[in-house]
Amino acid sequence: MLNLSRRKFLQYTGAAGAALTTGGISGAARAQDPLKIGVVYVSPVAEIGWTKQHSLGVEAIKQEFGDKAAITVIDNIFMPQDAERVFRELAASGNQLIFGTSFSHGTPMQKVAPRFPKTAFEHCSGIVHLANLGTFEAKYYEGSYVAGASGAHMSKSNKIGFIGGFPIPDIVGPANALLLGAQSVKPDITCNAIFLNSWFDPGKEKEAANTLLSQGCDVICSMTDTATGVQVAGEGGAWSIGYASDMAKFGSGKQLTAFTLDWSADYLRAAKGVAEGNWKPEARWDGLAAGIVKMAPYNEGIPADVVAKLKQLETDVGSGKVHPYAGELKDQDGNVKVAAGSVLEDKDIRSMNWFVKGMIGKLG
Amino acid sequence: MLYRIEQRPEPSASMRIAAPIIATALTIAVGSAMFAGLGYDPVSTLQAFFITPISSLNGLSELLLKASPLILIACGLAVGFRANVWNIGAEGQLIIGAIAACGVGLFYPNPESPILLPLMFVAGAAAGMAWAAIPAFLRARLNTNEILVTLMMTYIATLFLSWLVHGPWRDPAGFNYPQTALLPAAAMFEPFDYAYRVNSSVFITVVAVVLMWLFTDRSFLGYKMKVSGAAPHAARYAGFRESSAVWTGLLAGGAAAGIAGMAEVAGPLGQLSPQISPGYGFAAIIVAFIGRLNAFGIVLGGLLMSLLFLGGETVQMNLGLSSSLTRIFQGILLFFLLATDFFIFYRFRRVPEHA
Numbered sequence: 001m002l003n004l005s006r007r008k009f010l011q012y013t014g015a016a017g018a019a020l021t022t023g024g025i026s027g028a029a030r031a032q033d034p035l036k037i038g039v040v041y042v043s044p045v046a047e048i049g050w051t052k053q054h055s056l057g058v059e060a061i062k063q064e065f066g067d068k069a070a071i072t073v074i075d076n077i078f079m080p081q082d083a084e085r086v087f088r089e090l091a092a093s094g095n096q097l098i099f100g101t102s103f104s105h106g107t108p109m110q111k112v113a114p115r116f117p118k119t120a121f122e123h124c125s126g127i128v129h130l131a132n133l134g135t136f137e138a139k140y141y142e143g144s145y146v147a148g149a150s151g152a153h154m155s156k157s158n159k160i161g162f163i164g165g166f167p168i169p170d171i172v173g174p175a176n177a178l179l180l181g182a183q184s185v186k187p188d189i190t191c192n193a194i195f196l197n198s199w200f201d202p203g204k205e206k207e208a209a210n211t212l213l214s215q216g217c218d219v220i221c222s223m224t225d226t227a228t229g230v231q232v233a234g235e236g237g238a239w240s241i242g243y244a245s246d247m248a249k250f251g252s253g254k255q256l257t258a259f260t261l262d263w264s265a266d267y268l269r270a271a272k273g274v275a276e277g278n279w280k281p282e283a284r285w286d287g288l289a290a291g292i293v294k295m296a297p298y299n300e301g302i303p304a305d306v307v308a309k310l311k312q313l314e315t316d317v318g319s320g321k322v323h324p325y326a327g328e329l330k331d332q333d334g335n336v337k338v339a340a341g342s343v344l345e346d347k348d349i350r351s352m353n354w355f356v357k358g359m360i361g362k363l364g
Numbered sequence: 365m366l367y368r369i370e371q372r373p374e375p376s377a378s379m380r381i382a383a384p385i386i387a388t389a390l391t392i393a394v395g396s397a398m399f400a401g402l403g404y405d406p407v408s409t410l411q412a413f414f415i416t417p418i419s420s421l422n423g424l425s426e427l428l429l430k431a432s433p434l435i436l437i438a439c440g441l442a443v444g445f446r447a448n449v450w451n452i453g454a455e456g457q458l459i460i461g462a463i464a465a466c467g468v469g470l471f472y473p474n475p476e477s478p479i480l481l482p483l484m485f486v487a488g489a490a491a492g493m494a495w496a497a498i499p500a501f502l503r504a505r506l507n508t509n510e511i512l513v514t515l516m517m518t519y520i521a522t523l524f525l526s527w528l529v530h531g532p533w534r535d536p537a538g539f540n541y542p543q544t545a546l547l548p549a550a551a552m553f554e555p556f557d558y559a560y561r562v563n564s565s566v567f568i569t570v571v572a573v574v575l576m577w578l579f580t581d582r583s584f585l586g587y588k589m590k591v592s593g594a595a596p597h598a599a600r601y602a603g604f605r606e607s608s609a610v611w612t613g614l615l616a617g618g619a620a621a622g623i624a625g626m627a628e629v630a631g632p633l634g635q636l637s638p639q640i641s642p643g644y645g646f647a648a649i650i651v652a653f654i655g656r657l658n659a660f661g662i663v664l665g666g667l668l669m670s671l672l673f674l675g676g677e678t679v680q681m682n683l684g685l686s687s688s689l690t691r692i693f694q695g696i697l698l699f700f701l702l703a704t705d706f707f708i709f710y711r712f713r714r715v716p717e718h719a
Contacts, residue, residue: 044687074680076687079642081632084561085426086677092422093681103541104637115559127539166638167530169540197526197638353540363530 034070035275037061038090038098040083040105041075043200048245049225050199051075053260054101054124057267064268068275077105084108091116097274099267100124103168109133120279122270124263125170127350129281136266139287140170140243141177141349142317143259144221145324146288146295147241148181149313150256151219152189153306154239155182160191161212161238163222163229165199167363171223173352174259177324178221178241179359181313184322192217193361199225206232213238219256230255239299246296257310258296265290285346288318325349330357366715372708379708387700394700395693404683412682413675413693425560427670429632432562433458433624435666436569437648439576440620442657444613446580447589448596451614453499453514454621455645456521457492461622462629463525464491466636469551469629470533470544480550484626485568492622493615495521500614504607510614518645526638533636543637553631565627572620577659585612621645654701672697 039058041051061069072095077083083105090098091112100109100123113121113133126135151160160182164171179191192215194208205224209232212220221241222229227250233240234252242248242258266284273279286292295314298307316322325344329337332355338344344352353363396406417423437454444451451457465488472480499513526542535545553563580586585608592599592609600606624644633640651669655661676690 072681072684074677074687077677079639080637081430081628082642082673082677084632085674086681088422088561089677089681104639107543107546107633107635127541166542168542197523351539 034068035065035097035271036095037069037071037271038087038095039071039073040077040086040090040098040100041073042078042102042104043225044075048227048247048250050244050261051101051225053244054099054263057099057263060264060268061271065271065275069271078102080104080108084111087112087121088115091119096120097122097270097279099270100126103170120270120274120281122266124266129283132281134270134281134283136263136270136282136284136286137170137350138261138263138292139285140174140223140259140261140293141324142287143293143295144174144178144241144243145181145184145317145322146310146313147221147257147259148178148183149185150298150302150306150310151178151221151239151241152182152185153310154256154302155186155189155219157216157218158186158189159215159217159219160189161209161215161217161220161233162191162193162361163205163208163212163220163224164193164195165224166197167195167353169350169352171195172355172363173349174223176352176356176359179356180324180329183358190358190360193355193359195361195363196224202226202228205229209233210236227251242296248296248299253301254299255296256299256302260294260296262291262294265292288314331355332357332359366717367712368715369710370713372711375708376711379704383704383708384701387697387704390700390704391693391697394696398689398693398696402689404685409679409683409685412679413690414671416682417671417674417678422560423674425562426674427667428566429562430670430673431666432566432569433628433644434648434651434669435663436572436624436627437617437621437644438651438655438662438666439569439572439659440617441648442652442655442659442662443576443579443586443589443616445593445652446586446657447593447609447613449503449593449610449613450511451496451499451514451617452511452649453496453516453518453645454617454648455641455643456514456518457495457618457621458625458628458641458645459518459521459525460495460625461488461492462625462633462636462640463521463528464488464622465626466544466547466629467533469547472551475548476550478550480548481553481630484551484630485623488622488626489619490622492618492620492625494618495622496614496618497611500611503614504610510610514614525636525640529636529638535635544635546635547630551630552634553627561632563631565631568623568627572623573659573663576662579616580657580659589613621648650698654698656705668697 043051045051045055058071074086077086087108097120103125106123106126109121109123110128113130117132121133123135125137162175164175175193182189192212196204205226205228209220209229213236219239220229220233223243227247230240230242230247230251234254240251240255242255244261246258246260248255323343327338327342328340331337399406399409418427441451441454465484468484468487499510502508502513503510529542529544533544535543553565555563588604589609592604647669651662651665654665672694679685679690680687
């Protein structure tokens with residue numbers, strides 16, 4: 001028979017509550033200790049590029065938390081074998097929140113996270129979620145759609161060039177959106193695409209950019225970890241579109257705009273969640289509206305009325321009024337992939353491995 | 365006063381022992397000056413570099429896990445290097461070995477079969493050897509330069525892996541990301557303890573070290589290879605065929621690298637992705653030379669190389685040193701190690717000034 005007095009009940013629930021705060025994912029248990037955060041970068045922080053944009057998130061936490069957060073950064077960790085050791089080491093040394101910043105960090109994080117159930121893991125560009133492993137990702141395609149529209153306004157040859165690191169959905173999708181954005185201005189525009197199979201290979205990228213120029217492309221967008229595409233385009237007198245960071249200073253004054261990444265909101269949300277004890281693994285996927293994707297200042301060579309149109313497009317894409325992957329969408333061979341009146345589903349966007357009509361080139 | 369570098373009539377026995385000690389002392393001196401100059405306490409930095417990483421069981425486990433493929437590959441490569449057969453493409457042989465092993469692991473009809481792991485082992489070794497057999501054949505028959513061929517075969521292997529994971533072997537449940545499905549449990553080496561990552565594949569390395577020692581120091585074929593490396597003309601005169609040294613050297617390296625690839629995919633990786641090796645095939649060349657192409661030396665060289673990796677991470681984690689600084693420090697140590705070895709065979713001799 002269960003005999004619960006009010007006092008006993010309070011005792012039990014109070015104890016359970018205390019157990020939850022000390023046992024659960026919580027940094028607020030002892031207020032005087034700083035929140036320990038570990039961050040793993042794939043490369044050192046440079047002037048521009050992927051890791052630079054992640055460092056904005058780290059800076060945002062430092063700004064907001066001051067000495068209430070102790071951040072340990074390990075850079076130059078790309079290979080899964082090494083990443084697993086580093087994640088384990090960070091978790092074992094008491095970090096309460098750990099960020100992985102590359103797709104290649106995924107499998108190691110999935111192995112380490114279950115061993116440290118009290119540690120919160122956040123994986124950028126991840127696809128797998130666990131009880132203490134959340135993911136965050138950017139809607140690159142919203143930015144590349146607007147950038148593509150700017151390219152179409154300025155292109156004379158009606159040919160855009162695209163250089164991608166790897167033919168993965170995170171790159172193929174934005175490449176398609178770049179062309180779709182351009183086609184929203186000029187329906188007959190095409191896009192030549194080249195993949196480097198490397199994030200960082202300036203030599204190969206230069207070759208690719210020159211190939212695109214010789215094919216007559218007069219707007220070049222490069223989704224890699226260098227500014228080479230922007231630079232070569234500028235030297236060749238062509239317009240360029242930057243990615244990840246604003247690359248205007250490398251573009252000989254020819255960068256139209258850049259779709260830049262700012263992960264600050266993601267980093268802050270996770271850090272606050274852990275500090276306040278209410279962190280949950282989420283699958284955050286944000287774009288222009290949340291400020292994760294931002295358009296760099298438009299080139300002064302773009303007429304003012306066009307800039308106004310582009311700014312309007314930014315707002316409309318951000319609000320969802322314009323969906324970059326709205327039907328009718330056909331693939332390269334003319335098969336209808338999205339019917340008129342509907343849009344590509346989120347899961348199909350995240351696993352996109354086909355080119356839309358007008359893309360010239362092969363995946364892989 | 366002038367100095368001249370001249371070859372010693374005999375390799376110096378005392379220098380052989382003194383060289384690594386001098387190198388260590390010089391590294392500590394230069395490293396301390398560098399750390400102090402940048403405002404880091406040299407003692408605690410060096411401690412974080414060399415002692416902290418291995419002061420826990422997990423650290424030791426990680427050290428072995430990292431050193432094992434390096435030592436294994438270096439043993440295989442050294443067999444060829446001793447006969448002046450320069451296999452620079454162990455990275456490619458590792459990748460092909462990993463592909464073959466992973467293929468068996470993924471597509472063998474019974475994913476719970478106890479012979480799955482042995483089959484993968486055989487597949488990895490055979491594939492590594494087959495990949496190395498191409499430059500061996502070209503060198504033995506057509507006298508092509510094996511340095512170039514093995515190196516270029518590495519690019520082919522990398523691109524083949526990239527094609528597989530982007531195409532036919534891509535995980536159907538993986539959002540079209542370029543990686544294979546995870547291997548079944550029976551296709552993975554069991555860790556000794558699930559709290560640590562090191563697994564039974566280290567025994568393969570132990571066996572390889574013993575085999576390498578037996579082969580180079582106790583077998584006639586090993587002796588023949590040493591002679592053809594040291595004195596090719598004498599070897600030919602004695603009737604030792606050069607092509608047999610080429611085949612043995614390249615196949616040994618290929619087998620070792622292929623097995624290392626298999627152990628990576630069946631150990632810490634568990635799947636294939638476009639890049640699977642943190643440069644083990646190339647780092648093993650350094651390990652082989654730090655170890656002076658000798659089995660025991662290679663073990664020490666491999667442990668040192670992996671300690672440098674781990675130490676680099678520890679100083680970054682504990683003291684906030686940037687990874688470029690730790691790389692410079694690693695470079696200083698390797699430079700002094702190889703530079704002092706020079707004085708085993710050479711010496712400075714004072715030359716009297718001419719009047």
